[in-house]
Amino acid sequence: MGFVLEVTGDFACFTRPEMKVERVSYDVITPSAARAVFESILWKPAIAWRIHKIEVLKPIRWVNIRRNEVGAVLPVTNITRAMAGGAAPALYVEDNRQQRAGLFLRDVAYRLHGSFELTAKAGSTDNAAKFADMFSRRARKGQCFNQPYLGTREFSCEFRLIEEIENEPSPISESRPLGWMLYDLDFSGPKNPQPLFFNAELNSGVIHVPDRGSEEVRG
Template sequence: MSRFCLQVAGPLACFTRPEMKVERVSYEVMTPSAARAVFESILWKPQIRWRVQCIEVLHPIRWMNLRRNEVSAVVSTRNVQQAMAAGGGNLGLYIEDERQQRAGLLLRDVAYRIHADLELTERSTDPLAKYTEMFARRARKGRCVNQPYLGCREFAADFRLVEDGEAVIPPITETRPLGWMLHDLDFSNPIDPQPRFFDAKLEAGRVQVPPFSETRG
């Protein structure tokens, strides 16, 4: 097991609460699943997994309201299957017909320091050092498989690797409960993954992430 630390930042973020069905309302702090996705955007293989351990909040929590145009529909699976069988078809969505405005409560001017352990899965036949060196090399050069984002893909994140012994800015000093927060999805049943939650607390600007086995459905 190897531990890495990334610092991520961006002008906007939205870690959407799943209980909000229509409007996008963000959690107050980055979720563990969003943090995991940042690490996986730099390096992911079936032979490894990322375990997020701690999230540090570096900027004060600030909010903004934003109303955006969104598309209210998706291309149906049935239409795709029919087009594949026929060798062609119209799979387009017309924005003018499907447009709707939705309000969002977003975070602005965010920065986090996220700590995660790199572990091998049962599918790995190579030593951990191989993937450790691969990730460190890619993170130092700013390389990624896809652009990391802060909750929603339109909110791109800048990232950099925090090296051991590097001088860093301290997290905010705020301490307060954050309530039940999404930890990650349980893929025990790949057809129907289920969300798992934990009772999150911000303690001197840090959120300690419990093991997945201690979460609740």
């Protein structure tokens, strides 16, 4: 069973992994970021979300923003010692502050088409109808386990369940190749995680997302 969500936000950043220092966004939302929006509404070990289509509802616009970031992380050993009763770990922001430029998207709106499938962790009482009802009920009420965001957590977004798509506006008319785009991360191999990519193309405002097992998805 498929579902459609409309998501909107003031800013978005779906970071290109080839950009090592500065934050530069892809032109549109990635399938992995779209999946995360569905998971923020309903996530269970028994289901796995898949994105099938992305519709771009507003023209692609950019903005340059310079922002402060923390350039360090707490060592795992510090956390382990604190859990064992040691001193609480601390990271002083003023000593690790870095200012970086970013090329972000602004005033974005997407229509996301997704569905879920049962996983090997589904129990004997789990079935697709139960989870479909749970998702629909939560999405209609605007409920979520965590606030969905557009690429980075500071760029939160609003969402709306679309049940009668024929009454919704058409996507933008723009068509062009978008190049290789991050599809998702693969956690199944010995080296985790491994990024997966696909050659995305915008056709009259629509990106058709291939299945994970398709030859179009490459590691």
